[in-house]
Amino acid sequence: MSGAQPLAVTMNEGVILDVEVRRERIQRKVDEGYCDRITDKIDEALEWVMDAKKKEVPISVGLVGNAAEVHPELVRRDIIPDIVTDQTPAHDIYSYVPTGELSEVDNLRQKDRKEYRKRALDSILIHTNAILKMQEEGAICFDYGNNLRGQAELAGVEIRRDDGKFKYPGFVPAYIRPLFCEGKGPFRWVALSGDRADIEEIDNELLKTFPEDLSLIRWVNLAKGKIPMEGLPARICWLGYGERAEFGMIINNMVKNGKIKAPIVIGRDHLDCGSVASPNRETEDMRDGSDAIADWPLINFALNAIAGASWVSFHHGGGVGIGNSLHAGMVIVADGTREREKRLERVLTVDPGIGIARHVDAGYERARDIAIKKEIEIPD
Structure with missing residues (x-):
């Protein structure tokens, strides 16, 4: 499990059963306020x-x-959740924990990696087949982007349909891609002062700047009350x-005017939307088949x-x-200077802008409409 899942569900007024093999990890999230209860039964x-x-x-x-044990048991009991996803560390086969006594499999990882890999794949086969069975029984299933489906395919699971697409989709093609077509994505900042009051000032300014974005307003108000800050406030x-x-x-202007005590890292x-080539995640099932084309993150990097x-x-x-994805990252520091303001405008324009261009090129009408609306010049 991850701490995000239990809190995300309860923030949206839902009920979640979150399975995690290591008790201490659940206990930590309970202590931090991310998860409500813990049990071994x-x-x-x-x-x-x-x-x-x-x-x-x-x-x-x-x-x-x-x-790999709980999911089949739920199927056996005919308990089918409304929604099923997974965030085991399946992207690294040596971090995925196979069934068995925990201390024994941890020891096996160190002493016999070949056997550990075999047992992990065996467990992934059982685990994923249970998800597929839940899907057959009516559950909405989606991949969280951890490559469980890719590992399941190696394990021998019939995870693809006749047309080559996965039997259950990744979360990007299922839900997120329309936002990518608008140049939307995760945007974050960190207060170098270490003072959470700086984040609160920015929160207030954010709400004033985008008063018509109801989902943004809901998110900020929930985050302020429910998400603890660890390390530098962000x-x-x-x-x-x-x-x-x-x-x-x-x-940047808030830093300049002293409303914030120190520069902000953005x-x-x-x-x-435009910084990744990842056929099993961000660029899964692109309309033009360009899932694995890595030119786009390289262009993003250079821009x-x-x-x-x-x-x-x-x-x-x-x-x-x-080996399964390529992606570019960027950071820019808002230090309150005029020179940095110019850089901020350029960077924070081209970074999402290439994402819109990437989706226009792939044939998404929503991206083309946004490009026209925002007056983004894209060659035919």
Whole structure:
């Protein structure tokens, strides 16, 4: 499991059963406020979630167990969740924990990696077949971007349809791509002062700047109350083309005028509209078949460099494992100077802009409409 899942579900007033093999990881998330309850007993976990569902009360339950054992048991009991996804570290086969005594498999990982890999793939086969069975019984299933389906294919699972597409989709083609067509993606900033009051000032300015974005307003208000800050104070939200540049310059002006105590580092996730080539995640099932074309993240990397980013990076493996994706990163520091304002405008324009161009090139009408609306010049 990850801490994000239980909190995301309860923030949206849902009920979640989250399976995690290591008790201490669930306990940490309970202590931090991400997860509500913890148990080692499947019957107790099911009693809690079924009762909450009946009463329509949000709850997150962390069940200590292995998904390759729990999921088939749920199928056997004819307990089919409304939604099923997975965030085991399947992208790295040596981090995925196979069934068996935990101390024994941890020891096996160190002593016999070949056998560990075999057992991990055997467990992935069982785990994924259970997800497919849940899908057959009516569950909405989607891949979270951790390459479980890719590993399942290696394990011998019939994970693809006759047309070559996966039997259950990744979350990007299923839900996120229309936002990518608008140049929207994860946009984040960190307060170098270490003072969370700086983040609160920016939160307030964000709400004033985009008062018509109801999902953004809902997110910020929920995040302020429910998400603990660890390390340097930070915030993340989804902003689109034009919005990022506008708000980046607003932050820079806040630094200049002393409303913020120190410079702000602005960046984004490697998951974004134009910075990735990842056939099993961000660029899965592209309309023109360009899933694996890596020119786009390279262009993104170069554009951000010449536009004046504080630093740029190029890396691979994000989410789906080393060798399975290529992606570019960028960061720019808002220090309150006029020179940095110019750079912020350039970087925060070209970074999402190439994402719109990438989707126009792939044949998405929504991206073309946005390009016309935003007056982005894209060659035919």
